[in-house]
Amino acid sequence: MTSRVLLISPAMNAALRQARFDDGSPLDSAGTARARSAADALPAADRTLTSPTVRCRETASALGLDATDSPSLNGLDMGRWRGRTLDDVSTAEPDGMARWLTDPQAAPHGGESVHELCLRVAHWLDGTAQLSGRTVAVVEPEIVRAATLRVLGAPESAFWRLDVPPLTATEFSGRAGRWNVGLGSRLGAA
Incomplete structure (x- = not known):
């Protein structure tokens, strides 16, 4: 059984443009237009999911996906x-x-540590690996980072070394616990 997971990072919004931690800002008009232009570029999916954030939901909608919120993402x-x-x-x-930025266990902001996020995403990815077919999910960049670390067996200290540009696709495919990675394909017009 082969499982495929396509993770799509959200399109541009004000928080990304201003280097601001996500605050629920909607997509900006350019981000929405770019996502709409990429709608026909997506492969067919057996399951479509989204991070339950405004920019991920709006990106999924602009891509024409009828995606279900996944709290794990x-x-x-x-x-x-x-x-x-x-x-x-x-x-x-x-x-x-x-x-x-240097200690994956640290959470000085009072929220979630990188380590906790990586555990959550690893659990989700391990469960998804048991499903045949393709899962397409619009997710925050940190979810792409955590999943990539899991698939590659890389240390959590490498988390901030992975750049995930807006509206890019990262694909994992595999069977029997072995994954291959396709990194950062751009969706839509550049």
Whole structure:
């Protein structure tokens, strides 16, 4: 049995443009248009899921997907940093920001650590590997990072070394617990 998982990162929104931790901002008009232009580029899916965030739901809708919210695919809980810019947090809490970027167990924002996120995503991916066919999911970039680490057996310390641009697809395919990875295919017009 072969399982395929296609993870699509959300299109552009104000939070991404401003280097701000997600605050529930909707897609901007350019992000919506780009996602709509990519709708025909997606393969058929047996299951379609989405992170239950505004930008992922809106991206899924613009792509023409009738996706179901999956709490296991929710983005990283940023606690009290939610909605703040990276510059603001780096200035106000330089030690906390440095710990968060270097220690996967750290959660100085009071939310979820990278380690906790990686465990949650690994559990979801292991369950999905038991399903035949293709799962397409629109997910936050950190979900793509965590899944990639799991598939490659890479350490959590590599989490921040993976760039996940907006509206890109990362595909995992495999059987018997062995995955192959197709990284960062752009969807829609550049």
